[in-house]
Amino acid sequence: MDWGPRLRRWSAEWISTSEPGELDPAVARDGWLGFAAATEDEVAAAEGRLGVRLPPSYRQFLLCTNGWRNAGGFVYRMRDTTTVGWLRDLEPFWEEWDDLDEQETEGNRFTRGLLLSEETDSGILFLDPADVDESGEWAAYSLFSWRAEPPTRFASFAALMEDLYAEFHQMRKPAGETRDAWDAEVERARLAALAGDVDAAAGVLARAEDFGRERATVLRVQILLLSGQWYEAGMLLGRLLHPSFLPDGFLTDPLFTEELLPYLFDDHLRRARQGRQSVLQSAMIGERPPIMAMVAEHEPRFARPGEGFGYGNPEFDRPVRQARAAHADDPDALWTAIRAAMPHWRPRTPEHIAPVALLADPVLAAAITPERGRELLTTPRLP
Structure with a gap:
């Protein structure tokens, strides 16, 4: 996936709908909701620390931007190669949201999940390394406690981001x-x-x-x-x-x-x-x-x-x-x-x-x- 054009369009649309003073100064200056691209070495270091190779669409995303601001309406910041980590280590209290009858001996999707979100409105985005398709993509999940709904599953990180992009359009209705x-x-x-x-x-x-x-x-x-x-x-x-x-x-x-x-x-x-x-x-x-x-x-x-x-x-x-x-x-x-x-x-x-x-x-x-x-x-x- 070529993330660059998609993310630049998202950035321009977000900025066009923002109120004065709402934007991070760096976003206003650069016209970019992301950050500098991660290097191959930085991605490899994260994979070495986590002990896994990251799924293709998420890996390519990091090589375009090492983190992201304002994903949808309720995710204010996503993690980068230095802060991405296992959900069980970073925010273990979410484990209670899974159905105990479906928990496996090696842990459920929460205990084994890779946490992508850093700052949110009472929610999380994560990937499940045990749910992999033929192209190597991991299933992605979105969960917000105030929705009182089970986690929403997506086929990949790319599909999750497309849903968050749609949510942004639904809420702000940018022209373009x-x-x-x-x-x-x-x-x-x-x-x-x-x-x-x-x-x-x-x-x-x-x-x-x-x-x-x-x-x-x-x-x-x-x-x-x-x-x-x-x-x-x-x-x-x-x-x-x-x-x-x-x-x-x-x-x-x-x-x-x-x-x-x-x-x-x-x-x-x-x-x-x-x-x-x-x-x-x-x-x-x-x-x-x-x-x-x-x-x-x-x-x-x-x-x-x-x-x-x-x-x-x-x-x-x-x-x-x-x-x-x-x-x-x-x-x-x-x-x-x-x-x-x-x-x-x-x-x-x-x-x-x-x-x-x-x-x-x-x-x-x-x-x-x-x-x-x-x-x-x-x-x-x-x-």
Whole structure:
């Protein structure tokens, strides 16, 4: 791996998003989050001290920069060739985070782990020398106590750094080549989704989300809803409605008011009957005037389930309504009619890729199983 271009881009983007006085003077002077490159002798000395040969991507990293500042949002400094060492020696208290039932006689991943991080927000980055792939890369881990989650595993040090780079983009959203490249990928994924290649689109959108591209979330939530992945879709809808994430103009966009919002109100009614909190309820916790005003404005439209909204453009809405009137008690007949009407469906906005409004009507939703929803998603649709 050629670390130099990647790390220089990361440095430039970090500096571009920094507040006055936030930067280390050396970073501001040199335009570089790293340090001087380690020499082969320095890397060899570290390997001699540790008794192992370091994995390729980490070794190459040290030969580019002997340490690093600001890896992601919560790692302030990484160790260099003189300070990298075994986790059991440097921070042994982390061992209790591993599952005791999985501990091996030679020690678990914490006791044998190589600690990479030096200054963090209550977390660690480390490598596992017992988990090696065919190219000699060691598995890498990230763990932060306040996340209350198991350690996150990565295939290599390079994969760990890519994740930290994505985290930085998600938090600070710097302008530049990386952002523009992901925006182009999101647009290609949108077209792929409309062409029926939903799996390829979903994978790209999920990765673009890691880099903080809000449009990817707006698109992917529609795929998740039609696929029957309601829990994850609800999590993303909650994120979209959070003040720190809410995309500009989202609450007045027809994709939201005519597709996602009817679904959210129906979801609210269903959860209320079950005594559970809905996405809308969660969105209104605290002082959130825009959300409160939006709910107050639109709530009268949805006084009765399945009413107050259309299913899409007239050429699609008309046959669906006719089928609903004729086959309300026959989910299979309804499904046949919906599938037949699908070639006439058109998106309301450039962000609209799936007929989510169907799921807001309990009668129609009963006819759309996850398998049938996937069939709709894989049907080519004109943009």
